[in-house]
Amino acid sequence: MTDRSRDGLRPSLDQPRRGFMPRFNIALVLPAQLTMMAVVIVPTLIILWLAITDWQPTQAIPWYDATPVWFWNFYDLWYDERFVNAVGRTLFVVGVCVALELGLALGLALLFLDEWPWRRVAVSIIILPMMIIPVDAANAFFMLFNERGPINHMISLVIGAPFEFSWLSHPTWAMAPIMMAEVWQWTPLMFLLVLTGLMNLPQNQVRAAIVLGASPVRIFFKVMLPLLAPVISIALLIRSIETFKIFDPVYILTRGQPGGSTETISMFMYNGAFVYFRMGYIAAAALLVLVVVISVCLVLARPMTKHS
Amino acid sequence: MDRKLELRALRKSFGDVEAVKGIDLALNRGEFLSLLGPSGCGKSTTLSLIAGFLQPDAGEILVDGKVVNRVSPRKRRIGLVFQDYAVFSKLSVRANLSFGLEAQRVPRLERDRAVAEISEKLNLNPILAARGGELNMSEMQRVALARVLVTKPELLLLDEPMSNLDAALRAKLRGELKQIQKELEQTVLYVTHDQVEALSMSDRIAVMRDGEILQDDSTEAIYRRPAERFVAEFIGDPPINMVTCTVTAEGGVVSVSTALHRNLPLGQGEIAPGQYLLAVRPHHFQASREAAAGTVGSEIRLVENFGAEHVLHVSYGDDLVAVVVAPGFAREGERIHLALHAEQAHLFDLESGQVIALQRREAAA
Numbered sequence: 001m002t003d004r005s006r007d008g009l010r011p012s013l014d015q016p017r018r019g020f021m022p023r024f025n026i027a028l029v030l031p032a033q034l035t036m037m038a039v040v041i042v043p044t045l046i047i048l049w050l051a052i053t054d055w056q057p058t059q060a061i062p063w064y065d066a067t068p069v070w071f072w073n074f075y076d077l078w079y080d081e082r083f084v085n086a087v088g089r090t091l092f093v094v095g096v097c098v099a100l101e102l103g104l105a106l107g108l109a110l111l112f113l114d115e116w117p118w119r120r121v122a123v124s125i126i127i128l129p130m131m132i133i134p135v136d137a138a139n140a141f142f143m144l145f146n147e148r149g150p151i152n153h154m155i156s157l158v159i160g161a162p163f164e165f166s167w168l169s170h171p172t173w174a175m176a177p178i179m180m181a182e183v184w185q186w187t188p189l190m191f192l193l194v195l196t197g198l199m200n201l202p203q204n205q206v207r208a209a210i211v212l213g214a215s216p217v218r219i220f221f222k223v224m225l226p227l228l229a230p231v232i233s234i235a236l237l238i239r240s241i242e243t244f245k246i247f248d249p250v251y252i253l254t255r256g257q258p259g260g261s262t263e264t265i266s267m268f269m270y271n272g273a274f275v276y277f278r279m280g281y282i283a284a285a286a287l288l289v290l291v292v293v294i295s296v297c298l299v300l301a302r303p304m305t306k307h308s
Numbered sequence: 309m310d311r312k313l314e315l316r317a318l319r320k321s322f323g324d325v326e327a328v329k330g331i332d333l334a335l336n337r338g339e340f341l342s343l344l345g346p347s348g349c350g351k352s353t354t355l356s357l358i359a360g361f362l363q364p365d366a367g368e369i370l371v372d373g374k375v376v377n378r379v380s381p382r383k384r385r386i387g388l389v390f391q392d393y394a395v396f397s398k399l400s401v402r403a404n405l406s407f408g409l410e411a412q413r414v415p416r417l418e419r420d421r422a423v424a425e426i427s428e429k430l431n432l433n434p435i436l437a438a439r440g441g442e443l444n445m446s447e448m449q450r451v452a453l454a455r456v457l458v459t460k461p462e463l464l465l466l467d468e469p470m471s472n473l474d475a476a477l478r479a480k481l482r483g484e485l486k487q488i489q490k491e492l493e494q495t496v497l498y499v500t501h502d503q504v505e506a507l508s509m510s511d512r513i514a515v516m517r518d519g520e521i522l523q524d525d526s527t528e529a530i531y532r533r534p535a536e537r538f539v540a541e542f543i544g545d546p547p548i549n550m551v552t553c554t555v556t557a558e559g560g561v562v563s564v565s566t567a568l569h570r571n572l573p574l575g576q577g578e579i580a581p582g583q584y585l586l587a588v589r590p591h592h593f594q595a596s597r598e599a600a601a602g603t604v605g606s607e608i609r610l611v612e613n614f615g616a617e618h619v620l621h622v623s624y625g626d627d628l629v630a631v632v633v634a635p636g637f638a639r640e641g642e643r644i645h646l647a648l649h650a651e652q653a654h655l656f657d658l659e660s661g662q663v664i665a666l667q668r669r670e671a672a673a
Binding site for chain 1: 361377384385403456459
């Protein structure tokens with residue numbers, strides 16, 4: 001094959017024909033490039049500009065005429081407790097939710113590794129939450145955790161005494177329903193990723209461990225988990241990025257209340273930009289968050305780049 | 309004799325396909341038995357049944373005289389080397405070797421001693437620190453073997469362990485494997501589709517086809533006295549020649565006539581005259597330059613050079629037969645004279661493929 005393509009009998013892949021092809025290639029990618037320009041690059045440039053201004057749409061000046069304040073926005077953010085807390089809270093939510101999702105997903109996936117009746121139906125049921133529109137899922141949790149909602153009702157049934165607790169207006173506990181909604185909705189995705197990984201493990205390594213007399217626990221930790229590591233790190237990366245942007249459950253359940261105690265970064269930015277209209281300040285916050293997200297991603301993605 | 313493994317009327321089907329059709333097989337302590345057959349003959353299914361990954365539909369599996377059908381594969385004390393070796397790719401070679409002993413809760417000192425001993429024997433010391441995924445095929449094969457041998461299994465099952473290696477390495481490892489097996493007096497069931505491996509290593513060979521064992525015999529007998537046409541054709545390199553022949557039986561003496569040779573006495577037996585198949589190994593034709601009694605002239609159509617010997621493909625009626633000669637004996641297109649050692653030829657029924665039993669005058673080599 002190689003010899004034939006080298007002696008020029010047939011066009012080889014490493015020597016594309018000149019003339020017609022490059023223009024055609026450009027024509028193919030141009031719409032995508034233009035779209036990218038419109039929705040990513042231009043807004044990014046605008047944000048870079050806004051981040052060094054104190055522009056507010058209510059001031060009735062066009063954004064390009066805003067007064068630069070240079071780096072004062074970043075200085076203010078550094079000492080803005082509400083912002084710093086939102087960042088810390090978001091990282092906490094990411095850590096707890098993603099860890100819970102992974103644990104639950106691993107457990108479920110192990111159950112589904114063996115063939116049993118109605119397995120396919122059960123998989124479809126388990127992944128249902130993922131298909132629900134996040135706002136609707138959040139609304140369901142809003143009703144569940146209502147002061148007189150089913151959750152409190154069930155607790156009172158269990159403890160045998162009336163139980164009324166306003167989950168969503170308690171500064172400490174309001175975060176719990178939000179995180180539960182997030183975990184409930186996105187464990188299925190983690191489950192699918194982990195199950196696919198488990199099903200594609202080299203079966204004979206597992207069988208070899210069995211005939212060597214290893215217990216299921218030993219096989220899981222010494223053989224399966226190391227083989228699964230690449231899949232797990234990808235799943236963790238995907239879910240961490242997604243959870244970092246958590247918005248729907250926060251917006252529906254608490255809007256960041258009470259007293260900003262459930263405000264995550266996206267909620268903070270929504271409030272700042274569309275409630276207080278501090279566009280320049282929030283643009284600076286968005287830039288900072290971008291830096292944080294990219295750093296987190298690089299750390300999590302490191303094992304994967306090392307792998308190749 | 310000390311029975312290590314016994315299969316009794318073992319049966320396994322997958323849907324409509326009967327993969328194993330009630331086979332019986334016994335394996336004695338220290339014996340090397342090959343289960344030989346083409347792909348899809350049920351030999352790997354048999355292996356999975358013995359290891360316990362599959363449950364038989366009927367029949368019994370006995371290890372050391374005890375039925376193990378209901379024993380989980382974890383507890384059967386059967387060592388298994390997989391075709392793809394299944395070395396734990398994320399663990400070091402050392403961790404691979406001690407995996408089985410750790411699982412059986414062997415104390416650390418004893419474990420280390422056993423690992424050191426086996427890695428010495430199989431020459432694994434230089435790669436003990438390497439990870440399983442970094443090894444090449446022959447290293448993986450040695451690790452897979454050592455990982456199993458270190459646990460001193462009652463029975464060692466090998467599933468085509470050479471099929472991923474190149475030819476030169478295979479020849480070398482055949483010898484090594486046989487030597488280790490002898491040294492440890494390890495009972496081995498070796499599954500393969502390669503008749504050279506089976507012949508060169510086994511004490512006994514069971515030839516399998518379509519889920520049945522056609523012949524279970526000593527290696528010598530499998531080669532010299534095939535019970536079925538399939539066994540004769542499957543074993544031997546170059547493959548055995550099959551020519552149609554006419555049989556006449558007069559006064560108990562069975563003679564055959566082929567397209568070229570006339571009235572060759574085969575031996576004594578009761579057999580209906582008619583058309584049969586005559587099987588002659590390429591080594592049992594004698595080629596000569598000069599015509600002599602019992603030789604028939606024929607033309608060489610093709611010469612295959614195997615280095616130490618040449619194989620002539622000679623016209624024989626409408627067919628070609630293979631004849632083994634010394635190198636440089638003859639060239640393509642030349643005429644030679646063929647004699648046939650009828651006392652080493654076999655007669656098979658055209659329909660059933662069963663061998664026709666004959667009493668030979670003498671069993672000269």
